[in-house]
Amino acid sequence: MKITQRYCFFAVGLFFMGFGISLTAKSELGNSPISSVPYVLSLGFPLTLGTFTILLLSVFILIQVLLLGKNFPPIQFIQLALAPLLGICIDFGMVLASFIKPSTLLEQLTLLLLGCLFVAIGVYIQVEAKTVMNAGEAIVKVLSEITKIEFGTMKMIFDWSLVAIGVLFSFLLFGELRGIGIGTIISAFLVGFLIKGIRKLIGTRRFHTKKEDA
Template sequence: MTKIKNFAELAYLLGLIILALGVALMEKADLGISMVVAPAYLISLKVSSLTFGMAEYTLQAVLLVVLFLVLRRFKLSYCFSFVTAVIYGVILDSWIRILNDVAADALSIRIPLYLAGMLLCSMGISLLFHTYLSPEVYELFVKEVSKKYHININKFKIGYDCTSCVVAIAMSYLFFGGLRGVGIGTVICALVNGIIIGQCSKFLEKYIDFSPKLPLAKYFD
């Protein structure tokens, strides 16, 4: 079977666009935001001057510092993940504005929105895992820490997601005295997101060659 070739750069662009759309759909469904972005979402609800996208790249800047401490090394290429986070944040806020007028009151609409959002998030993350260009700090953290400590990336992703879910629940009670932005959808996503990403990766690798088209890979080693 002939594969689509030299897809690395397109995987980066499509990954960001698809991931941001998935998060925006889950936010619109209001059944529980993805656990990975839930802390940033709660911060945006608490601090009115921050949009969801702005809270995302602010929190990812903090996580990037944590990554440097965990790996005990500094790589300039890692800093491009913050650039990616800013681009993603702008795209996310744009999708949220586009979906603003979409009516999602009925559960019969919210459930499909949630399911589509979760699938798109998994697909977007899988695409970002397959590009040499710096992914968001969330994905970079999972990718680099699992590689350093020789942990299966999909299993580590599940553990990371579950930890993010617990942190989000704690933040929700601390900020609002109850659950906000965190729901049954968050728990479901935490349990199955890593599995779906693994299946998406198998599907993509069957049809796509993720080798680079541009001579930029050496700058991201």
């Protein structure tokens, strides 16, 4: 795959992820883990979910630099340019999904599951594109490599950490829980599980294709 195709592939993954985050938010069951902190902050301050996402991703880039030190590849600073793109995708996704108003629990759960699936597909595409990853996934990859923990498993651990921070901010700002609910908890488990499933499914298909070609 040519470099141009890889970045186009990556852009598609970024859109999938942003739209998935938006669908999860529209489920009204709680935002996705990656957006739990930005969403809580957006409820307390006059900035959009996408804007706070950009700020959080910038923090993730700083953490990567601190963890890797001299081993941090300079090309990875491109993440600073990609962070605004994800923020824009999230806010654009919120606009696209603005007409969605779930009225039943079944509709809410359906939106939540679709949102999780879109996020998982987006993450998988970005990893497989083998370009510069967005900071939200790049930091998981760095932590996975440092700890030797499988990417999907580390994704779940990382998501739970974000949820905990979101809960803390919620109580500090409002004295109660806002922006985080059962949907957040489900997403924390489900997205990592779906990533594992997608990787196994695609890997199996590749294996069978190679056997048939042989």
